[in-house]
Amino acid sequence: MTTVVGINRTQDASIALVSGGSAVYSLQKERLSRRKHHWGRRGDLRSLYAPALPRLREPVDLVVECWSSDDEVEHLPAYREELVRTVPFRDGVRVATVSHHLAHLYSAFYPSGFERAAVMVVDAQGSRVKDITEPFPSVDATPELLEVASFYTCERGRVECVGKHLWHGRWAEPAGLGCFYYLLTRTIFPAGEGNEGKVMGLAPFGRPYALGLPDLEIDEYRVAIPHEWMELFAQRDRFAFLQEGTGSFDDCADLAAAGQRAFETAVLRAAEWLHGETGAANLCFAGGTALNCSANGRLLRESRFGDLFIPPSPHDGGTALGSALYGMIDCLGGASGFRWANDFLGPDPDAAAVRRAVRAAPPELVVEEPADLVDRIVDLLDSGRVVGLHQGRSESGPRALGNRSIIADARHPDMRDFINAQVKGREWFRPLAPVVLADAASTIFDVDRPAPFMQYAADVRPQYRTALPAITHVDGTARLQTVDATNTPFLYALLRAFAARTGCPVLLNTSLNGKGDPLAETPQDALACLRGTAMHALAMPPFLIRKRVEPPTP
Numbered sequence: 001m002t003t004v005v006g007i008n009r010t011q012d013a014s015i016a017l018v019s020g021g022s023a024v025y026s027l028q029k030e031r032l033s034r035r036k037h038h039w040g041r042r043g044d045l046r047s048l049y050a051p052a053l054p055r056l057r058e059p060v061d062l063v064v065e066c067w068s069s070d071d072e073v074e075h076l077p078a079y080r081e082e083l084v085r086t087v088p089f090r091d092g093v094r095v096a097t098v099s100h101h102l103a104h105l106y107s108a109f110y111p112s113g114f115e116r117a118a119v120m121v122v123d124a125q126g127s128r129v130k131d132i133t134e135p136f137p138s139v140d141a142t143p144e145l146l147e148v149a150s151f152y153t154c155e156r157g158r159v160e161c162v163g164k165h166l167w168h169g170r171w172a173e174p175a176g177l178g179c180f181y182y183l184l185t186r187t188i189f190p191a192g193e194g195n196e197g198k199v200m201g202l203a204p205f206g207r208p209y210a211l212g213l214p215d216l217e218i219d220e221y222r223v224a225i226p227h228e229w230m231e232l233f234a235q236r237d238r239f240a241f242l243q244e245g246t247g248s249f250d251d252c253a254d255l256a257a258a259g260q261r262a263f264e265t266a267v268l269r270a271a272e273w274l275h276g277e278t279g280a281a282n283l284c285f286a287g288g289t290a291l292n293c294s295a296n297g298r299l300l301r302e303s304r305f306g307d308l309f310i311p312p313s314p315h316d317g318g319t320a321l322g323s324a325l326y327g328m329i330d331c332l333g334g335a336s337g338f339r340w341a342n343d344f345l346g347p348d349p350d351a352a353a354v355r356r357a358v359r360a361a362p363p364e365l366v367v368e369e370p371a372d373l374v375d376r377i378v379d380l381l382d383s384g385r386v387v388g389l390h391q392g393r394s395e396s397g398p399r400a401l402g403n404r405s406i407i408a409d410a411r412h413p414d415m416r417d418f419i420n421a422q423v424k425g426r427e428w429f430r431p432l433a434p435v436v437l438a439d440a441a442s443t444i445f446d447v448d449r450p451a452p453f454m455q456y457a458a459d460v461r462p463q464y465r466t467a468l469p470a471i472t473h474v475d476g477t478a479r480l481q482t483v484d485a486t487n488t489p490f491l492y493a494l495l496r497a498f499a500a501r502t503g504c505p506v507l508l509n510t511s512l513n514g515k516g517d518p519l520a521e522t523p524q525d526a527l528a529c530l531r532g533t534a535m536h537a538l539a540m541p542p543f544l545i546r547k548r549v550e551p552p553t554p
Contacts, residue, residue: 003060006324010068013040014320015049016038021336026321026345026396031521033519037193045086049093059090064327066103066319098326099133101150102125107322108286109154111123112309112341118280119152123287136161148176153278184259187233188241188422199256204475206257216266220273264295271303281306290314294481297457306467312343312453313397342487346394357523368544378497384553388512390526399454400511402491404519408508415470418554422534434471435509437495438482448459470508
């Protein structure tokens with residue numbers, strides 16, 4: 001059986017394994033190293049990935065690496081040496097590379113289920129022109145230019161780039177939607193990485209036109225940032241969110257609202273150009289900007305495409321799987337029947353590891369093995385407790401979808417504030433997401449299709465907003481996840497039981513991690529999250545672990 005390994009060496013470093021055309025694993029480095037957004041570096045394969053993924057010890061036909069413009073690519077010989085020493089190649093060493101945006105495309109289009117589609121890849125920066133592994137149209141293909149957006153028309157077995165926005169890489173003159181949102185984020189939240197979600201959550205509190213900022217300048221698919229924006233981005237003291245008391249909430253919210261408005265408008269215009277260029281009925285969207293659920297919701301509702309697919313890992317973490325699929329399909333001439341039915345592609349669950357972790361639990365934790373674990377969890381949720389879920393294989397993408405989740409009662413008026421402050425340790429304005437039974441979703445939310453990967457913001461129907469305060473954002477929207485019995489059976493059973501008890505088919509769902517931590521991967525990570533936060537209990541089937549001295553409830 002043909003086996004291909006894909007490795008993303010950039011930010012949100014990751015590894016994936018495809019065998020016989022099916023995805024076997026996809027795992028981000030941060031889950032093992034416990035450092036969010038961890039970059040790929042030499043030694044990852046030997047010290048982190050191989051111990052966690054036993055299938056890497058079996059024969060491999062091809063390894064495909066994905067690089068962006070990271071200077072680490074200069075150490076390519078050292079990476080090659082590690083591959084030779086660590087990977088058991090079947091018929092001699094076979095290593096290929098794929099450029100960044102092409103890896104994004106393969107992670108989105110081929111598993112989408114579409115036979116034909118347009119594909120839009122938008123992020124802050126991808127590969128240099130000299131490293132791009134696809135033909136593309138360009139007036140200026142200077143080797144050091146960087147790809148910041150790429151547009152394609154695709155059929156099974158054929159990928160054609162119809163437009164590629166290139167940038168010189170000088171931050172004094174930024175370009176592209178990814179660069180724009182990065183600068184917006186760094187202006188409001190200067191510290192740390194990955195704060196784009198904070199900006200999206202803050203935006204509904206602001207006034208999108210209060211600062212008099214224009215739309216972004218768009219020429220077909222090329223996005224330029226007007227000088228008015230750059231002038232405000234330079235005013236860090238005014239807009240840095242509560243940074244040493246310098247930024248006012250209103251100013252920060254107004255800038256976030258203006259930026260989100262401009263971003264959404266530009267995304268829609270780029271999609272409109274792509275539709276006119278390709279005439280495709282379907283759209284795939286990938287790259288880090290595809291994590292913006294508010295823009296995604298508008299694409300779904302307002303673009304001229306009949307259907308939209310966004311992979312559960314549209315960010316750089318998904319390019320390892322894209323690399324492996326590229327190797328299987330393009331390099332080896334094989335086929336892939338893999339479709340994104342669910343996102344549970346982490347390491348295989350280890351019941352023995354769960355039992356070892358539970359046996360080693362400290363005295364402040366009480367371990368139960370209830371006859372009906374689901375019913376016991378419902379008891380806790382209905383009484384205002386916050387419960388962690390660690391079961392099955394972990395999610396490969398950044399959204400917790402029920403296997404590494406924290407869940408709570410969405411009806412509780414104080415639950416969002418409690419979780420933000422006492423469990424997650426984050427800003428009060430951050431929204432929390434709902435998970436809902438698929439057959440009840442359209443009754444409560446303004447949706448007409450499944451949303452299994454928590455990628456779209458949708459309106460909570462007015463009659464349910466006061467009934468579900470913990471998951472309804474200030475603008476009346478929510479980033480929902482729908483659940484059915486096929487792909488998430490444990491969470492489905494839990495929601496069914498909660499609905500039977502309370503009449504409510506909705507729970508609050510957020511990621512199983514504490515402040516600054518990646519998603520909990522191992523049983524030990526989950527127990528550390530329970531001990532380090534105000535969570536009340538952790539379900540790790542067949543066990544339920546509670547605190548001997550229980551924290552207050554909301």
